[in-house]
Amino acid sequence: MPYEPPPELAGLSLAEVAELAASRKLPPVAQWEPETIGESHMCIAADGRWFHEGDEIRRPAMVRAFASILRRDADGRHWLVTPTQKLSIEVEDAAFIAVDVRQDAGGLAFRLNTDDLVIAGPEHPIRSEGDPDTPAIYLAVRNGTEARLNRSTYAQLAEIALAGGGFTVSSLGATFPLIPA
Missing domain, CATH: 3.10.540.10 (duf1285 like domain)
Known part of the structure; x- marks a missing residue:
């Protein structure tokens, strides 16, 4: 059977992303x-x-x-x-690259370079490494692996954080800082 990539992230609701991932x-x-x-x-x-x-x-x-x-x-x-x-x-760094993010219904959905879809939250936390001037943001994927956010996805996530009034984002009830401690 030929591979059918998931639809564009922008056109999916959080529930649809969860259904596709499951x-x-x-x-x-x-x-x-x-x-x-x-x-x-x-x-x-x-x-x-x-x-x-x-x-x-x-x-x-x-x-x-x-x-x-x-x-x-x-x-x-x-x-x-x-x-x-x-x-x-x-x-060398992370096993995956997060190439897109979408905020919907209290959650953050990510698309990876492998077309995997991951919703950030308690089971898939976001962590910030590096220093405040050059942070590296990672998303837990599965089986201990992580995805590093590429530059454009980090910029999207920063816009979401700033629209919320700070340098943190929330997804599925969990809050994640975007600036390393």
Whole structure:
């Protein structure tokens, strides 16, 4: 079956984003603990591009497939996990890039570079790193992984914060500062 990307974020309500995100069937990588551990020879660059043995993976379907089996452990190491093996993958910054955001009905919905949709909130918190002059904003995605907001998405989020009268944003009842402590 051909891949159908979700509609543009601007045309979706928060409920529609939640429904699309819930309908995505992802492998249960958090439950898998394979005995075979190795190296994938893969890297996710800070700009979100995926590489294997130095060559860029240019097929979006391949990137989406690999992203669906990605997890990060408590030590911060990233892994591609299947029922039979766990392969390390180098991640220069974050595994994903948040490329769009929309505020609707008390929530913030994000689109990632892999077309994943994530709603910020208690299960998907936003955190701010760096310093006040050059913050880096991250969104928790799944299985310990995160997305870094690209420049335009950060600007959108800053506009939402300023419209609310400060440097924080709220989503699903949780409040997140946009300036690092």
